[in-house]
Amino acid sequence: MKQTYMLDTNMCVLILNQRPPQLLAVLQGYVEKRHRIVISSITYAELLFGDTGFNDSAIKAFMARIDSVLPWDLEAVQATAKIKQQLGEDASLIGRNDTMIAGHAIATGSVLITNLSEVFQPVPDLVYNDWVE
Numbered sequence: 766m767k768q769t770y771m772l773d774t775n776m777c778v779l780i781l782n783q784r785p786p787q788l789l790a791v792l793q794g795y796v797e798k799r800h801r802i803v804i805s806s807i808t809y810a811e812l813l814f815g816d817t818g819f820n821d822s823a824i825k826a827f828m829a830r831i832d833s834v835l836p837w838d839l840e841a842v843q844a845t846a847k848i849k850q851q852l853g854e855d856a857s858l859i860g861r862n863d864t865m866i867a868g869h870a871i872a873t874g875s876v877l878i879t880n881l882s883e884v885f886q887p888v889p890d891l892v893y894n895d896w897v898e
Contacts, residue, residue: 769801770894771835771875773866774811777804779880779897781819781827791896803833805841805869807862835873837865844868851889859884867891 772780779788796802811817812824819827828834845868849856856864863881867888870877877893879885885893 767798767800769803769873769875770795770878771866771870771873772802772804772808772831773863773877773879773881774808774817775880776878776896777808777812777827778817778819781817781823785897788896801832802830803835803873803875804831805866806834806837807865807869809834811862835869835875837869838872840872841865841869844872848888848891852887855887858887864888 779785780792783789792802809828812819812827845865848864848868848871852859859867863884867877867885869875870893871888871890875892877885877891878896879893880895880897882893882895882898885891
């Protein structure tokens with residue numbers, strides 16, 4: 766069965782840096798199996814804001830290899846609000862953008878790909894995987 770995998774911002778940075786080398790092989794394996802590789806519009810915004818240190822041409826080349834940038838929509842907003850409610854006081858343990866990306870993954874039925882499992886572990890209903898481990 767084909768699955769949708771949503772790369773978080775940190776995973777995109779690792780891929781752009783081509784480190785660790787085995788990550789690119791893992792990604793290629795999923796591409797060859799024709800799984801859908803996407804990013805959230807939140808991640809795309811983070812890449813464009815320049816905080817990641819990549820120039821426009823590097824980001825453009827990376828984006829050409831992604832199947833889609835998923836738009837932030839009402840379902841993503843609702844899933845994010847639900848995460849905040851479920852975590853209660855623990856909501857401060859995960860950053861705002863990471864919460865939004867997690868909500869977006871849940872809303873779209875995507876598996877979130879991250880190397881920050883400890884950040885996303887408390888999020889109920891989130892399916893995530895670390896391709897670096």
